[in-house]
Amino acid sequence: MSTAPPSIAITGQPLAPTSAFIPGPGTYASHDQIHASLSGYTTTIPSSSDSNSLPILSVVTGEEESGEGNVVPGEGNIVLGRVVRISPKQAVVNILVVGDVACREEFQGIIRQQDIRLTQTSHTKIYSSFRPNDIIRAQIISLGDQYSYFLSTARNDLGVVFAMCEESGEMMYPVSYGEMRCPKTGVVEERKCAKPV
Incomplete structure (x- = not known):
């Protein structure tokens, strides 16, 4: 390894x-x-x-x-971010990296329920896709409003890339497109996992 x-x-x-x-x-x-x-x-x-x-x-x-100035997210960019809070209709994300450049200042994004997956969007639940402190890979699909960018994880390579087990605090690994497992306890938690690129 x-x-x-x-x-x-x-x-x-x-x-x-x-x-x-x-x-x-x-x-x-x-x-x-x-x-x-x-x-x-x-x-x-x-x-x-x-x-x-x-x-x-x-x-x-x-x-x-x-030595350059700050990067500004734009439509179509792939970003990495941390989920800061969730509600039944959306997940709020702090954007940390745009493309290959780390952000110097904080940008906020929103993943709406309909933008999590390509199919079965009405049955997709925010809580079974993301949890606070998850690190996600997403695409900016719209500049949204003056406060937040609209993000999408509706591709196989987009979704959760890092997640901590709520029970043990250990880093989990994906076992399918919709589940991650804790290596210490064996507990399985639901997530919208990103396929490794």
């Missing part, structure tokens, strides 16, 4: 085992894993003089990495 960290990190995302890297700025260690403490780009710094010591893994924001 590869220990190479992903190039883009989202707050709380596991990045690599502590056996392969030393946690640096923008990260923290928990349960033998290094996690991102902020959203941005991962960087590795070779160890100092000692050839046996591990490289340092850090996360920097898009501003630090690129």
Whole structure:
């Protein structure tokens, strides 16, 4: 299994085992894993003089990495975001990454009940698709109103990419397009899972 960290990190995302890297700025260690403490780009710094010591893994924001201004979401963009609250008709999402660029400021998106799946939209329930703190991949389908973008997960590659088990707090893994399982307790929770890309 590869220990190479992903190039883009989202707050709380596991990045690599502590056996392969030393946690640096923008990260923290928990349960033998290094996690991102902020959203941005991962960087590795070779160890100092000692050839046996591990490289340092850090996360920097898009501003630090690129030196450019803030990214603004646009219609058609694929985004990563954190679900902050749900209601029977919609899920409210904080947009964290647009394309491959981490956001410097907060943007809000809404996933409406009819935009979760392509089929059986009237039978789809928000609570069985998303939970607060889930990390989701979605597409911006409309600029919405002055407060929120309208998002859709009505494609196989869109939906929940990271979710924590409510019972154990462990990171769950998908077992089907509609369920995720906790590796510690075996508990299965409903989600609208994103197919890996």
